[in-house]
Amino acid sequence: MKHAPWMTDDHVAYGDTVRHFLSRELPGNLERWTAQGYVEAEFWRKAGDVGILGASIPECYGGGGLDRTFDAVAFLEYSRTGDTGWGLGVHNIAAHYILGYGTEEQKTRWLPGLVSGERIGAIAITEPGSGSDMKSIATRARKQGDHYRISGSKIFITNGQTANLLCVVTKTDPGAGSRGVSIIVVDTNEAGEGFRRGRKLKKLGMQRQDTSELFFDELSVPAENLLGAVDGQGFYQLMHQLSWERLIIGFMALGACERALEVTLDYVKGRRAFQKRLIEFQNTRFKLAEVATKVEVLRAFVDQAVADFLAGKYDGTRAAMMKWWATQTQCEIVDECLQLHGGYGYTMEYPIAELYTDARVQKIYGGTNEIMKDLIARALDPN
Numbered sequence: 369m370k371h372a373p374w375m376t377d378d379h380v381a382y383g384d385t386v387r388h389f390l391s392r393e394l395p396g397n398l399e400r401w402t403a404q405g406y407v408e409a410e411f412w413r414k415a416g417d418v419g420i421l422g423a424s425i426p427e428c429y430g431g432g433g434l435d436r437t438f439d440a441v442a443f444l445e446y447s448r449t450g451d452t453g454w455g456l457g458v459h460n461i462a463a464h465y466i467l468g469y470g471t472e473e474q475k476t477r478w479l480p481g482l483v484s485g486e487r488i489g490a491i492a493i494t495e496p497g498s499g500s501d502m503k504s505i506a507t508r509a510r511k512q513g514d515h516y517r518i519s520g521s522k523i524f525i526t527n528g529q530t531a532n533l534l535c536v537v538t539k540t541d542p543g544a545g546s547r548g549v550s551i552i553v554v555d556t557n558e559a560g561e562g563f564r565r566g567r568k569l570k571k572l573g574m575q576r577q578d579t580s581e582l583f584f585d586e587l588s589v590p591a592e593n594l595l596g597a598v599d600g601q602g603f604y605q606l607m608h609q610l611s612w613e614r615l616i617i618g619f620m621a622l623g624a625c626e627r628a629l630e631v632t633l634d635y636v637k638g639r640r641a642f643q644k645r646l647i648e649f650q651n652t653r654f655k656l657a658e659v660a661t662k663v664e665v666l667r668a669f670v671d672q673a674v675a676d677f678l679a680g681k682y683d684g685t686r687a688a689m690m691k692w693w694a695t696q697t698q699c700e701i702v703d704e705c706l707q708l709h710g711g712y713g714y715t716m717e718y719p720i721a722e723l724y725t726d727a728r729v730q731k732i733y734g735g736t737n738e739i740m741k742d743l744i745a746r747a748l749d750p751n
């Protein structure tokens with residue numbers, strides 16, 4: 369792994385721990401996870417035991433007490449494995465919603481479990497009728513005494529079959545526009561009738577990821593599960609976390625591109641055509657030179673973003689630039705790399721095929737790339 373300028377010896381040591389854990393634990397699981405379409409709770413607990421789930425959570429809640437750059441190290445190490453089934457990013461975001469906006473009681477109640485892996489987090493925003501247009505969500509939470517009654521449905525929820533702590537985006541005041549949006553935390557261990565997990569969606573890629581539907585039918589949730597003490601804060605809470613969420617997608621893109629270059633170099637050095645190794649053809653060499661250059665540029669972009677994030681200078685426009693450019697570049701790189709594999713690249717026997725199918729969604733979730741460009745354009749022309 370190349371060491372970024374923002375990395376200290378502690379980051380390097382932490383990266384070693386994450387890498388050793390993943391190289392020990394992933395290989396024996398991948399085939400089964402692909403077949404079943406989800407990652408078991410036991411794996412989360414093992415990751416929690418080695419400190420991967422809560423590096424940036426304060427020690428008083430069971431975490432490592434470090435900053436978010438340590439999470440960045442974990443994302444980079446994980447994405448370099450080529451696996452995408454483990455919904456680590458969403459879990460991390462859920463924990464930071466609670467850390468950032470939860471009351472002291474909520475933090476004490478939920479964070480230790482998210483750090484240990486006893487709890488698996490999910491973020492439920494998207495609905496069948498509203499994706500990009502978040503403000504038009506139809507899920508309602510009606511206050512009734514000391515409870516909320518939640519009704520509505522969510523779709524495409526990462527960790528949807530396995531999560532037991534859901535940050536559900538609802539409307540507590542449908543007439544108040546974005547000021548009527550609230551996040552309510554649903555503990556599925558306590559959710560009675562009124563909560564149902566729907567289909568695990570069949571997808572083009574990310575076969576090990578349990579992207580699912582969730583249904584709420586007058587689900588009764590204690591009022592103290594409203595994230596933060598005041599309702600109507602949900603939109604603000606979402607917007608404030610989105611920059612980090614989009615940066616995570618950048619980490620995932622970088623790791624996947626590094627892996628694509630590595631497996632392709634391996635392949636073209638071994639495969640022969642016309643009495644030559646593929647790597648001896650000028651086209652192969654030029655394509656790989658282009659890919660290697662793009663990876664370097666992406667790495668520099670990501671490193672600068674992390675440095676700015678640390679300095680508190682990372683804003684939503686820069687995050688939107690990262691999200692669309694990193695994922696567009698990822699898709700171009702995996703396409704070029706697959707082409708260099710010929711027909712074998714189209715079979716699931718070669719890792720480039722999975723890198724290719726998994727890459728496509730990166731341009732869609734976390735805000736589509738079109739929405740990212742719209743955000744950037746608005747910053748260029750605020751009027």
Ligand SMILES: Cc1cc2nc3c(=O)[nH]c(=O)nc-3n(C[C@H](O)[C@H](O)[C@H](O)COP(=O)(O)OP(=O)(O)OC[C@H]3O[C@@H](n4cnc5c(N)ncnc54)[C@H](O)[C@@H]3O)c2cc1C
Binds near residue numbers: 524
């Ligand atoms: C594998 C996967 C995992 C996901 N995980 C989660 C999760 O954990 N939690 C969650 O809440 N959601 C999740 N999502 C949902 C994801 O965030 C949405 O799919 C995404 O925001 C787009 O919404 P949509 O699918 O409804 O598309 P739409 O909003 O219907 O968009 C369709 C097309 O129209 C374009 N479009 C829409 N509005 C505009 C506009 N104003 N200007 C220009 N073009 C526009 C879009 O760019 C897109 O090309 C996940 C999705 C997938 C596929």
